[in-house]
Amino acid sequence: MEDHNQWHDPLLLTDVSRQQQIFSHDISSTYPNFQTLEMRNSEDVYVINPDSQPLEDKVSQGIKELRFVADFKFWAGIVGRSMLGFSLTSPDLVVCTGSPDIPKPTSAEKEMESSVVLSLEEGINGVEVEASRDSHESSKFSSFWHTLEETDGSKVTGDLKKLQEERDYLKKELLEAKKAIVQLKRENEVKSNECMRKSMHVGSLACAVEGQVKEKSKWLSSLSSLKRNLKLDQIKLSEEALKYKNCLEEMDDLKSIIQVSDLFLTNAGLLIVTQQVSDHDELKRKISDGEKQRKELYNKVLELKGNIRVFCRCRPLNTEEIASGARVAVDFESAKDGELAIRSNTHPRKTFKFDAVFSPQADQADVFEDTVPFATSVLDGYNVCIFAYGQTGTGKTFTMEGTHEFRGVNYRTLAELFQIISERQKLFRYEIRVSVLEVYNEQIRDLLASGTQPNVASKRLEIKQSSEGVLHVPGLVEAHVSNISEVWEVLQTGSNARAVGATNANEHSSRIHCVMVKGENLLNGECIRSKLWLVDLAGSERIAKTEAQGERLKEAQNINRSLSALGDVISALANKSSHVPFRNSKLTHLLQDSLGGDSKALMFVQISPNENDLSETICSLNFASRVKGVELGPAKKQLDNTEFLRYKQLVEKTKQEAKLKDVQIKKMEESIHNLETKVKEKDQKNKNLQEKMKELEAQLLLERKLARQHVDTKIAEQQQQHQMRQQFEDQNSDPVRPPLVAKALKNFNDLSSNTQNLPQLSDQNDHKTPLCFLEKENNPEIGELPPPPKKTGRASLCPTAQRIPIASNPRRNSLIPLPSTPMTTVHSPLVKLPLQPSLEQNKEERTR
Numbered sequence: 001m002e003d004h005n006q007w008h009d010p011l012l013l014t015d016v017s018r019q020q021q022i023f024s025h026d027i028s029s030t031y032p033n034f035q036t037l038e039m040r041n042s043e044d045v046y047v048i049n050p051d052s053q054p055l056e057d058k059v060s061q062g063i064k065e066l067r068f069v070a071d072f073k074f075w076a077g078i079v080g081r082s083m084l085g086f087s088l089t090s091p092d093l094v095v096c097t098g099s100p101d102i103p104k105p106t107s108a109e110k111e112m113e114s115s116v117v118l119s120l121e122e123g124i125n126g127v128e129v130e131a132s133r134d135s136h137e138s139s140k141f142s143s144f145w146h147t148l149e150e151t152d153g154s155k156v157t158g159d160l161k162k163l164q165e166e167r168d169y170l171k172k173e174l175l176e177a178k179k180a181i182v183q184l185k186r187e188n189e190v191k192s193n194e195c196m197r198k199s200m201h202v203g204s205l206a207c208a209v210e211g212q213v214k215e216k217s218k219w220l221s222s223l224s225s226l227k228r229n230l231k232l233d234q235i236k237l238s239e240e241a242l243k244y245k246n247c248l249e250e251m252d253d254l255k256s257i258i259q260v261s262d263l264f265l266t267n268a269g270l271l272i273v274t275q276q277v278s279d280h281d282e283l284k285r286k287i288s289d290g291e292k293q294r295k296e297l298y299n300k301v302l303e304l305k306g307n308i309r310v311f312c313r314c315r316p317l318n319t320e321e322i323a324s325g326a327r328v329a330v331d332f333e334s335a336k337d338g339e340l341a342i343r344s345n346t347h348p349r350k351t352f353k354f355d356a357v358f359s360p361q362a363d364q365a366d367v368f369e370d371t372v373p374f375a376t377s378v379l380d381g382y383n384v385c386i387f388a389y390g391q392t393g394t395g396k397t398f399t400m401e402g403t404h405e406f407r408g409v410n411y412r413t414l415a416e417l418f419q420i421i422s423e424r425q426k427l428f429r430y431e432i433r434v435s436v437l438e439v440y441n442e443q444i445r446d447l448l449a450s451g452t453q454p455n456v457a458s459k460r461l462e463i464k465q466s467s468e469g470v471l472h473v474p475g476l477v478e479a480h481v482s483n484i485s486e487v488w489e490v491l492q493t494g495s496n497a498r499a500v501g502a503t504n505a506n507e508h509s510s511r512i513h514c515v516m517v518k519g520e521n522l523l524n525g526e527c528i529r530s531k532l533w534l535v536d537l538a539g540s541e542r543i544a545k546t547e548a549q550g551e552r553l554k555e556a557q558n559i560n561r562s563l564s565a566l567g568d569v570i571s572a573l574a575n576k577s578s579h580v581p582f583r584n585s586k587l588t589h590l591l592q593d594s595l596g597g598d599s600k601a602l603m604f605v606q607i608s609p610n611e612n613d614l615s616e617t618i619c620s621l622n623f624a625s626r627v628k629g630v631e632l633g634p635a636k637k638q639l640d641n642t643e644f645l646r647y648k649q650l651v652e653k654t655k656q657e658a659k660l661k662d663v664q665i666k667k668m669e670e671s672i673h674n675l676e677t678k679v680k681e682k683d684q685k686n687k688n689l690q691e692k693m694k695e696l697e698a699q700l701l702l703e704r705k706l707a708r709q710h711v712d713t714k715i716a717e718q719q720q721q722h723q724m725r726q727q728f729e730d731q732n733s734d735p736v737r738p739p740l741v742a743k744a745l746k747n748f749n750d751l752s753s754n755t756q757n758l759p760q761l762s763d764q765n766d767h768k769t770p771l772c773f774l775e776k777e778n779n780p781e782i783g784e785l786p787p788p789p790k791k792t793g794r795a796s797l798c799p800t801a802q803r804i805p806i807a808s809n810p811r812r813n814s815l816i817p818l819p820s821t822p823m824t825t826v827h828s829p830l831v832k833l834p835l836q837p838s839l840e841q842n843k844e845e846r847t848r
C-alpha cells in the first residue's frame with residue numbers, strides 16, 4: 001500500500017505516462033467513492049473507475065460523464081475537500097489529497113460529499129450523480145447541487161453560461177493543444193526512440209571501440225614485447241657483428257698477407273719462370289755446347305784411360321846451352337800425336353806417348369788450351385791437381401807461373417775460372433779463395449802468411465782431416481779473390497814470399513797454389529766445394545849427378561823422397577792397389593783428395609832438350625809414362641753436404657710452418673664460414689621480426705582507422721542528434737501561448753472565488769495552488785526544486801510516481817582520446833538524458 005501522503009511530482013506522472021503503462025492508484029481509503037483511479041497514456045482514455053471495473057461496464061452503467069473526450073481528458077473531481085485534476089497543457093496528472101492545509105471535512109460536509117466532474121465538453125456535470133452510486137450517494141449529491149441552486153440559482157446560471165462559453169473556447173483551444181501535443185508527443189517519441197536507438201548504437205560503438213582499444217593495448221603490449229625482444233636480439237646481433245667485424249678484419253689481414261705472399265710467390269715464380277725460360281734457352285745452348293765439350297772430354301778421357309792426363313813440354317835450349325853447342329836429343333816430329341822420341345848417339349831411340357807433347361816452340365797459350373777443361377771441371381765440383389814435374393830448370397815454374405808477359409797455367413786457369421764464373425753467374429754463385437804454400441824438407445810453409453808478415457817466422461802447418469773426410473790445413477791463409485787482378489796480386493805475394501826466403505835451403509822447394517772453390521747452383525741449390533791444386537814440384541835431379549852434400553844432399557833426398565812418394569802413389573793408383581801411400585810425404589798427403597780415384601789430374605812433364613840432360617829426361621819421361629798409365633777412375637763430384645743438409649732442414653722447417661699456416665687458415669676459414677652462417681641466420685631472424693612488426697603496425701593502423709571511423713560516425717550521429725534536439729527545443733520554445741491550465745485554473749479559481757460559500761472550493765483551493773501548477777507547467781525547473789512534501793501533502797496517483805529515467809546502457813569510458821571539439825557536442829545530448837536512478841535518488845535524498 002502506498003503512502004498517499006507522499007508527495008509525487010506531476011512531472012513524474014508525465015514521465016510515467018510516457019512509459020505507456022497503466023497505473024492504478026487506490027484511493028478508496030481516502031475517497032470511498034473512487035475506489036480506483038486508472039490512467040492510461042494520452043492516446044488512451046483516462047478513466048476514473050471507482051469500482052475497479054472495466055470501462056465498458058461503466059459505460060454500460062451510464063457513467064458517461066466520467067468519460068471525457070476520446071483522446072484527451074480533463075478530469076477533476078472534488079471529493080469532499082480533496083481535489084483531483086489534470087493539467088490541460090499536458091497529460092500530467094496532479095492529485096492533491098491529504099493536504100495538511102486543507103481541513104478535513106466535517107460530518108456535515110461528509111454528508112455532502114460527492115463528486116464533481118468537470119468536463120470541457122459538457123461542463124460541470126457534477127449534478128449528475130453516477131448511476132453506479134447507490135441512491136444514498138446520489139441523493140446526497142443532488143441535494144448538494146440543489147442546495148447550490150437554491151442558494152444562488154440565477155447567479156450560478158449566469159456563471160454557468162459564462163463557463164460554458166469559456167468551456168467552448170477552451171475546448172477549441174484544447175483540441176488544438178491536444179493536436180499539437182499529440183504531434184509533439186509523437187515526434188518526441190519518435191525522437192526518443194531514435195535517441196534510444198542511437199544511444200544503443202553509440203553504446204555498441206563504444207563497446208566496439210573499447211574492444212578495439214583493448215585489442216590495441218594487447219597488440220601494443222605484444223608489440224612492445226616484440227620490440228624489447230628485438231632490441232635484445234639487436235644487442236646480441238651487434239655483439240656478434242662486432243666479433244664478426246673483428247674476425248673479418250683478421251681475415252682481411254690474413255687475406256692481405258696471403259695475397260701478398262701469393263703475389264710475392266707469383267711474382268717470384270714468374271720471375272723465376274721467366275728466368276728459367278731464358279736460362280733454359282741458355283742452358284739448352286750451353287748444354288749443347290757442353291755436350292759437345294763433354295764428348296771431346298769423353299774422348300780424351302777415354303784416351304787417357306782415366307782422369308789423369310800427362311802433357312810433356314820441352315823447354316827450348318837456353319842461351320848458354322846454345323852457346324855451348326848442346327845437341328837436342330828429343331825428336332818432336334810426332335808431337336802432334338803426343339809422341340816424342342829420344343834420339344841420341346849414346347842412347348837407343350825411344351818413343352814416349354803422352355796426352356800432349358809441347359815442343360819448345362809451343363807457347364803458354366798452346367799449353368793452356370788443353371788445360372781449360374780442367375778449369376771447367378773444378379767449377380763443376382771436381383778436385384783437380386795440375387802439377388809440373390821435371391828436372392830443375394826445365395821450365396816447371398815457367399809453365400805453371402809463367403811471367404808477366406807469358407802467363408802460366410796458374411794464372412790462366414784462374415782467369416779461366418773467373419771467366420766461367422762470369423758466364424755462370426746467373427746459374428751459380430761461386431766463392432774463390434786462394435792459398436799459397438810450399439813444402440820444403442817435408443815442411444809446409446804458408447807463403448801468404450809469411451808474405452804479409454815477413455819478419456814473423458812462419459808457423460808450422462799440419463795437414464788435418466775433417467770429420468767429413470776432407471783434408472785441410474788449419475791456419476792456412478785463404479785469400480778471397482773475386483777477379484783476376486786480385487788473383488794476380490795473391491800470386492805475386494806468394495812469389496815474393498818465396499823470393500824473400502829463397503836461399504840455397506829452399507830454392508828447390510815445391511810450391512803449391514791451392515785454389516778452393518765454393519759454388520752454389522742457384523737453380524737447384526746444389527752446393528759444391530772443390531779444390532784446384534797447382535803444384536810446382538821441386539826439381540827431380542839425381543843426387544849423384546848433382547853431387548850434393550850436406551844440406552843439399554838432405555834436400556835432394558827429401559825432394560827425391562817427395563817425388564818418390566808421388567811416384568809410389570801414382571804407381572799404387574796405376575796398379576789399383578788397395579793401399580795408396582799418400583801419407584809418405586807432405587806433398588802426397590796434401591794432394592791425397594786430388595789424386596784419388598774421384599779426381600782429375602794433369603801432369604806437365606818438363607824436359608830439357610839438351611843431350612847432356614838426356615838421362616834426366618828419360619827418367620822424367622819414364623815417370624810420366626808411368627803416371628799416364630794410371631787410371632783414376634770416374635771422377636766424383638764434390639758436393640757440399642753441410643749446406644745441403646742445412647738447406648734441407650730449412651726446407652723442412654718451412655714446409656712445417658706452411659702446414660701450420662694452412663691449418664690456421666683452414667680454421668679461420670671455417671670460423672668465418674660459421675660466422676657468416678650465423679650472421680645469415682640472424683639476418684633472416686631480423687627480417688622476420690621486421691616483417692612481423694610491419695604486419696602488426698599495419699594491423700594497428702587498420703584498427704585505428706576503424707576506431708576513428710567509428711568515432712567519427714558516432715560524433716556525426718551525435719551532432720545530428722544534437723541538431724535535431726536543438727531544433728526540437730527551438731520548436732518547443734517558439735509558441736508563446738497562455739498556459740491553458742492557468743487559464744482553466746484561473747477560471748476555476750474565479751469560480752471558486754465566486755463560490756466562496758463553498759468551503760471546499762474557497763478554503764481548500766488556495767489561489768496559490770493553481771499558480772504552482774502554472775509555474776510548474778511553464779517552468780520545468782520548478783519541478784526540480786525540492787518541494788515540501790509534508791507541507792503540501794501532495795501525492796501521486798501513480799504507485800511508481802517517481803522519476804524513472806530511460807534505461808540507458810552504462811556509460812563506457814573509451815580509452816581513445818576523442819577530439820576536443822566533438823566532445824562537447826557528443827556529451828550535450830547525453831547530458832539531457834535522464835540521470836541514473838541512483839544519482840537521482842541521491843539527489844532527492846540530499847534535497848530532502
Ligand SMILES: Nc1ncnc2c1ncn2[C@@H]1O[C@H](COP(=O)(O)OP(=O)(O)OP(=O)(O)O)[C@@H](O)[C@H]1O
Pocket residue numbers: 314315316318360390391392393394395396397398399507508537538539606
Ligand atoms: N818453354 C820455355 N820457353 C822459354 N823459356 C823457357 C821455357 N821453359 C823454361 N824457360 C826458361 O828456362 C829457365 C828455367 O826455367 P824454370 O825456372 O821455370 O825452371 P824450373 O824447372 O822451374 O827450375 P826449378 O826447378 O829450379 O824451379 C827460365 O829462365 C825460363 O825462362
